[in-house]
Amino acid sequence: MFFEQADSSGNPCGRRLYLFFAGHGLVPPPPDTSGCALVMADARATLLRGLLGFRAADAMRMTGLFHEVMLVMDCCAEVSGQSELACFLPRYGDPTLAARPFTHIQAAQWGASTAERMLDDPFDSSAPRLWQGVLTNALLRGLTTAADASGVVTAASLKQFLEATEVGGPKIEHSNGAANDVMSFGAAVGLTVDIALSGTATRFQIREGNNFSVVIPPRAVAPVRLAPGQYLFDALDPQGTVTRSVPVSVREGGTHVQL
Structure with missing residues (x-):
């Protein structure tokens, strides 16, 4: 097993561990309001039992097996019940280890x-629609589109994206750890935007919505991919004169802009 390959020197064996919990959830009774638990398959109405996701993630960070840990819990948190960390994840750990990067959602x-x-579909808006958890759908979109100013999806930019979507006020925590290592999920692929021209316009350009710098130079009509954000779409006539400008907030794929 992977866990049996732990480096005795304390160096991580893996770069990142993903823990994903989806289903019925419960929370520990007050005063413990720090986390959520996934209801177990053997739970009964008279004895609700749940696996604490936050505690599992914290325990895994203390093992030193991974440099980063990401926890996602697409569960409700409105019912209180008995919850514990009872699973086959490693139970050993060293609380004196330097803090490592994590993201809890x-x-x-x-x-x-x-x-x-x-x-x-979070990856293909032209595909048939799917019955999905709202958070999971937004998360999958964010992992490929929620770029920061440099075009990279990070824990911070993902948090900002999720809090701006209609997921009902998620609880999101993240840290870069003691070494200030930013959790990065790679370069964003962008959201698809379709453009249609009218009148004398033959081309278009796109400017950043805050400083008005050109992010896509003049070009003929074709779909573009943009990171989430505010933009100005300009219609251009054959001489290159701007004939119309439309402010657009790009937050979802499949956006259509008429110029």
């Missing part, structure tokens, strides 16, 4: 619920 705050809906 919980779909609902304490006492709140999350939702499932028919939603667009």
Whole structure:
């Protein structure tokens, strides 16, 4: 097993561990309001039992097996019940290890619920719609599109993206650890935007919505991919004169702009 290959020197064996929990959730009774738990398959109405996701993530960080740990809990948090960390993840750990980067994402705050809906495929808006958890759908979109100013998806930019989407007020915590290592998920692929021209316009350009710098130079009509953000779409006539400008907030794929 992977866990049996732990480096006795304390160096991580893996770069990042993903822990994903989805299903019915519960929270420990007050005063412990720090986390959410996934309801176990053997839970009964008279004895609700749940696996504490936050505690599992914290325990895994203390093992030193991974440099980073990411936890996602697409679970409700409105029901209180008995919860514990009872699973086959390693139980040993060293609390004196230097803090390592982590991201914890919980779909609902304490006492709140999350939702499932028919939603667009997070990777292909032209594909048939799917019944999905709202947080999971937004997360999958964010991991490929929620870029920071440098075009890279990070824990911070992902948090900003999720908090701006309709996921019902998720609880999101992240840290770069003692060495200030930014959790990065790679370069963003961008959101697809379709453009249509009218009148005398033959080309278009796109400017950044805050400083008005050109992010896509003049070009003929064709779909473009943009990181989430505010933009100005300019229609250009054959002489290159701007004939119309439209401010557009790009937050979802499949945006259509008429110029």
